[in-house]
Amino acid sequence: METDELKKIWNTLAENKLIDKDLAKENILQIISKKGNGIINKMKRKSKIDYFVYLSGLILVPAVTLLVQVNLQHPFPSIRSYIGLSFVELFLIYMFGNSVKILKFLDYSSNTTSIKEALLKMRSYFAAYLKKVYWVSFLFGLSFLIFSLMHFLIILGGINHFKFSSTGFLGFISYFSILLLVLIIAWPFILKIEHNNMFSGLLKDISRTIDELNKEE
Amino acid sequence: MEKKFTELLYQNQGIVHKICSLYFGNRIEKEDYQQELIIQLWKAFPSFSNQSKFSTWMYRVCLNAAIDILRKEKSQTKLVKIDHDVTIIPDDKDDNNSNQEKLYMAINRLSEVDKAIITMYLDEFSYKEIAEIIGISESNTGVKINRIKTEILKTFDNGNR
Numbered sequence: 001m002e003t004d005e006l007k008k009i010w011n012t013l014a015e016n017k018l019i020d021k022d023l024a025k026e027n028i029l030q031i032i033s034k035k036g037n038g039i040i041n042k043m044k045r046k047s048k049i050d051y052f053v054y055l056s057g058l059i060l061v062p063a064v065t066l067l068v069q070v071n072l073q074h075p076f077p078s079i080r081s082y083i084g085l086s087f088v089e090l091f092l093i094y095m096f097g098n099s100v101k102i103l104k105f106l107d108y109s110s111n112t113t114s115i116k117e118a119l120l121k122m123r124s125y126f127a128a129y130l131k132k133v134y135w136v137s138f139l140f141g142l143s144f145l146i147f148s149l150m151h152f153l154i155i156l157g158g159i160n161h162f163k164f165s166s167t168g169f170l171g172f173i174s175y176f177s178i179l180l181l182v183l184i185i186a187w188p189f190i191l192k193i194e195h196n197n198m199f200s201g202l203l204k205d206i207s208r209t210i211d212e213l214n215k216e217e
Numbered sequence: 218m219e220k221k222f223t224e225l226l227y228q229n230q231g232i233v234h235k236i237c238s239l240y241f242g243n244r245i246e247k248e249d250y251q252q253e254l255i256i257q258l259w260k261a262f263p264s265f266s267n268q269s270k271f272s273t274w275m276y277r278v279c280l281n282a283a284i285d286i287l288r289k290e291k292s293q294t295k296l297v298k299i300d301h302d303v304t305i306i307p308d309d310k311d312d313n314n315s316n317q318e319k320l321y322m323a324i325n326r327l328s329e330v331d332k333a334i335i336t337m338y339l340d341e342f343s344y345k346e347i348a349e350i351i352g353i354s355e356s357n358t359g360v361k362i363n364r365i366k367t368e369i370l371k372t373f374d375n376g377n378r
Contacts, residue, residue, distance in 0.1 A: 003366065006320070010339040013317040018238040019231050023251075028223045028230075031255045038253035039246065039286060106289055111257050111281040112264045115333065116352025118281050122288075202291055209284075212330055216357055 040106055047102045054096035061089050086148055086180075090141060094191075097137040104129060116213045123206045130203075138191050145187060149180040222262050225271045226255065232275050233258075235340075239324060239332060240283040250286065257282035273342070277350045280333045287329060316373070323372040327365065334358065335365045 065085055108125060110118045226233075233254050241250040261278045265271065324332055330351065337347045348358040 006366070006369065007339055007341070009316045009320050013320055014231065014235055017317060017321065019234040020238075020247075020251075023227070023230050023233075025223050025227050028226050028255065029219065031252050032219065032222070032259040038256045039249040040253055040256075040289060042246075042249060043289065109257065109260075109282070109285055111278045111285065112261050113281070114277070114350060114352030115281055115284065115330065118285070122285075202288060205291065206288065209328070209330060212328060213351065213353055216354075216360075 044103065044106050047099055047106060051096070051099040051103060054092050054099055057092045058089070058096055061085060061092065089144060090183075093137060093141050093144065097133055101130065101133055116210065119206050119210050119213075123203060123210065126203060134191060138188055141187050141191065142184065145180055145184045149177060149184070218262070222259060226258065226275075229272050229275050232272060232279055235336065236276075236279045236283050239336060240287065240329070242325065253286060254279050254282050273346055273350070276337060276340075276342070280350065284329050284333075319372055320369065323369040327368070331361070331365050334361055335369070338362050338365075 105126065108122065110121050113121070233251060237247065237251050237254060241247060258275060258278050265274050324335060327335065334347060334351060337350065342350075344355045344358045344362070347362075348355045351358065353361075
């Protein structure tokens with residue numbers, strides 16, 4: 001088959017199957033004035049809900065805990081709930097970080113350069129941005145873990161009160177302190193794994209396309 | 218500015234339709250994708266200078282935006298179902314329809330960049346224009362076009378056996 005014939009088939013295909021009914025000028029004007037119904041805006045709306053849910057949780061969990069402590073004048077309604085609360089808070093930090101990354105990603109666009117340049121820009125922008133988010137969530141999570149550990153060791157129990165054999169409050173403090181210490185050590189690794197899972201596939205995908213473009217055939 | 222943009226887009230809207238059909242073929246909310254491309258074009262419009270043809274500039278923005286949307290969807294796989302198997306159902310089974318379907322399927326199997334290159338080539342863009350939009354050399358563009366054309370023609374040959 002000759003190229004000209006291929007182009008002829010393409011033109012018929014475009015006319016018959018690819019080009020939908022004409023967009024009226026009024027519709028175009030409406031789209032550019034509203035801006036809200038594009039697919040990216042729809043994705044953003046969904047991500048914004050996640051963002052606000054996690055942000056509210058992030059603020060509410062410690063606030064409610066503090067309120068309960070102050071009102072009941074007791075460390076916690078149930079000391080075991082502290083573990084639950086700590087994990088919930090760490091989970092919220094993790095999810096909030098993800099929602100921020102997704103929103104930032106959805107906001108980014110570079111459409112006026114060549115395709116290759118746009119991909120190169122996107123890759124370097126996100127590599128730098130992801131590194132920043134990683135360090136911020138790492139420092140935030142670490143501060144939270146250290147604060148929890150200090151709270152347990154110094155304010156509630158005191159280092160001298162370590163009693164692994166005890167089944168009561170002191171025994172719990174001892175084990176929980178160890179758990180928090182382990183988490184502090186593991187935290188950067190946990191974040192690194194999450195960091196790689198979330199966007200590394202996307203960055204690899206961009207790199208693969210850039211390699212495809214760089215390849216001289 | 219709105220008037221000028223609307224007029225130019227109205228005259229060249231086929232580009233939006235074509236790119237939308239090729240990159241987001243049978244997505245349920247096809248109109249949303251169309252709208253997104255138009256929004257991106259509008260946002261980028263201040264950068265348009267009359268030095269290049271509007272259709273060339275439009276292709277550049279629409280292709281970048283389409284590739285960008287595909288990437289963004291990948292980050293949202295939980296939220297948006299991505300359907301890669303794009304098919305068109307011919308109205309009747311004559312040869313013309315069958316050739317159109319073969320071409321459509323062959324283009325759809327290509328990578329996002331190859332798809333962009335061949336679409337512009339079939340729309341009579343020069344090698345220089347394609348090279349500029351993609352960001353590769355003219356000679357490399359020529360080689361890539363030949364390779365893609367061979368791939369597409371193979372589909373026709375296989376179909377005729």
